[in-house]
Amino acid sequence: MSSKILQGNIRKINFCQFCGGPNKHEIPDGEEKVRAICTRCGKITYENPKMVVGCLIEHDKKILMCRRKIHPSYGLWTLPAGYMEIGESAAEGAIRETWEEANAEVEVQSLFAQLDIPLVGQTYMIFLAKLKNPHFSPGPESSECQLFELDDIPYDSLAFSSMLVTLNLYIEDIKVGRPKFHYGVINKRPGTSPSEIHAYTLDFHMQS
Ligand SMILES: [Zn+2]
Numbered sequence: 001m002s003s004k005i006l007q008g009n010i011r012k013i014n015f016c017q018f019c020g021g022p023n024k025h026e027i028p029d030g031e032e033k034v035r036a037i038c039t040r041c042g043k044i045t046y047e048n049p050k051m052v053v054g055c056l057i058e059h060d061k062k063i064l065m066c067r068r069k070i071h072p073s074y075g076l077w078t079l080p081a082g083y084m085e086i087g088e089s090a091a092e093g094a095i096r097e098t099w100e101e102a103n104a105e106v107e108v109q110s111l112f113a114q115l116d117i118p119l120v121g122q123t124y125m126i127f128l129a130k131l132k133n134p135h136f137s138p139g140p141e142s143s144e145c146q147l148f149e150l151d152d153i154p155y156d157s158l159a160f161s162s163m164l165v166t167l168n169l170y171i172e173d174i175k176v177g178r179p180k181f182h183y184g185v186i187n188k189r190p191g192t193s194p195s196e197i198h199a200y201t202l203d204f205h206m207q208s
Helices: 003-008 090-102 161-176
Strands: 023-026 035-038 050-059 062-068 081-083 106-117 122-131 142-149 182-188 200-207
Touching: 050 090, 050 106, 050 161, 062 090, 081 090, 090 106, 090 122, 090 142, 106 161, 122 161, 161 182, 161 200
Parallel strands: 050 122, 106 182
Antiparallel strands: 023 035, 050 062, 050 081, 062 142, 106 122, 182 200
16 A cells, blocks of 8 residues: 555544644654654654454354444444453453443354454454353444344445445355355545445455
């Protein structure tokens, strides 16, 4: 990826995270990218990709999905997933997010997919999981939670490209046998909105 794209994607961080002073946005000596540099204390506020962790929950040949009651993608369907917190592992985060969004207790089985989305600085880690008991209900961020047969997945109203890719890979695996592990890069077409979930290519796809 060219540095031009990366620079164009820099979000303005207006204030220093160390002293609260105003930042300027420049390329520091010896670096190649525009950074937020404090005009008062001189420290740089770096911004790095965020990890999104979640679960693909299999139950009776169905999968558990949640309908979002929050923005973005309000009213659209997703697998339970959210930002990993400091102090937890990816698997713990995926279990926690599932509890928060679907009131479901799950046991993580294996890592199913790691999907990088460079344009927005996110990496998704989606784990295969099983329900510890058959109980689930919408948490505060969901309006509905439902088990879907693979043929009934609400493809017309999915929340994110990452979920579309995850579900496509899963269904392809199930058709020929068992789920594998997938790594891939979701390159969103520049200039398309996050709601255009089909505007991507899946690159560097590796599976094992
Ligand atoms: Zn500062």
